[in-house]
Each structure stands twice: as structure tokens, then as C-alpha cells.
């Protein structure tokens with residue numbers, strides 16, 4: 630379900646998808662705990678965390694976040710996580726064009742099997758490693774536009790654009806009508 634019980638307090642199931650190692654777990658930990666742990670463990674299966682964000686209009690959004698493992702052996706489980714999700718974050722690493730290709734695979738999966746009104750974000754993470762960039766912002770932006778997603782580049786390491794990412798999702802969520 631996209632929205633929770635009342636008009637001012639929304640709730641959304643959010644799923645993170647993307648290749649292993651692109652920084653999905655670090656994005657979640659940065660958002661939920663305000664921390665970056667460079668020795669973070671590989672996610673096994675999926676993990677769940679929640680975080681509530683207060684918006685300027687005094688609405689709150691409770692994100693119920695499913696952080697999935699990118700490994701092939703878990704790919705068959707992914708539909709369990711994006712089923713019923715109101716929002717999805719598809720992550721790639723700006724230094725890896727292979728991870729950008731993998732992100733496009735996940736976008737297609739979501740288009741085929743996800744809810745049609747799902748809010749989708751395309752996230753180029755590790756923006757702090759811009760000296761080793763191999764995916765241009767323009768290519769990613771154009772891809773996102775063609776697929777009705779919004780695009781943002783983040784760094785879980787420096788915290789750059791992490792809150793903005795979740796705020797942009799929150800703003801786009803359908804509001805229940807009174």
C-alpha cells in the first residue's frame with residue numbers, strides 16, 4: 630500500500646535494487662542512522678529498516694525499507710520485495726557502466742512486475758568518486774526521463790544528496806484524499 634492510515638502520516642514500502650557493491654546498504658544506513666561504515670557487510674537475502682521523514686508541510690512519511698542483495702542467487706526473490714512497494718530506488722555506481730546496465734535490467738523488471746503507479750528513482754551512487762566516473766550524468770538523466778523516473782546522484786560516503794533522494798520520493802507519493 631502506498632499510504633497509511635491518515636492524511637498527515639503516510640507510510641510507504643520502499644525497495645532498493647541494483648548490482649551488488651553499488652552502495653545500497655550504505656545509502657540506507659546513511660539515511661536511517663546518519664553513518665557511513667566502509668567495512669559494511671554484504672547483505673544476505675534482504676534486510677529491513679524503517680525511518681520516518683518529516684516534510685515541510687508537516688506531513689510525515691514512514692519509509693519501510695527493504696534493502697535487497699544484488700547477487701544473482703537472490704534475483705528470484707526480488708519480486709517478494711517489490712510486490713506492493715509504493716516506491717523503488719534502483720542504484721548503480723557512477724564508476725561502473727556494468728552496474729548501470731544492471732540498473733536498466735531492474736528498471737525493466739519493475740516495469741513488468743511492479744505496481745504501475747510505483748515511484749521510481751534512478752540513483753547514481755559513489756558520486757564522490759567522480760574522477761573515475763564512467764557513466765555520464767546526462768546519459769543517466771535521459772534514461773531516467775524515458776522511463777518516467779527521477780534521477781539523482783548521491784554519495785553515501787559524504788552524505789551528498791541522500792536526504793534529498795528520500796525527500797523527492799516523499800514529495801511524489803500520492804496523497805490520500807480527505
Ligand code: GDP
Pocket residue numbers: 647648649650651652653654655656666667668669670671672699754755756757758783784785786787
Ligand atoms: P550493496 O551491495 O549495494 O549494499 O553495497 P554496500 O552498501 O555494501 O557498499 C559496497 C561498497 O561500496 C562498500 O565497500 C562501501 O564502503 C562502498 N560505498 C558505498 N557507498 C559509497 C559511496 O558513496 N562512495 C564510496 N566511495 N564508496 C561507497
Ligand code: MG
Pocket residue numbers: 653654655670671672696697698
Ligand atoms: Mg547490501
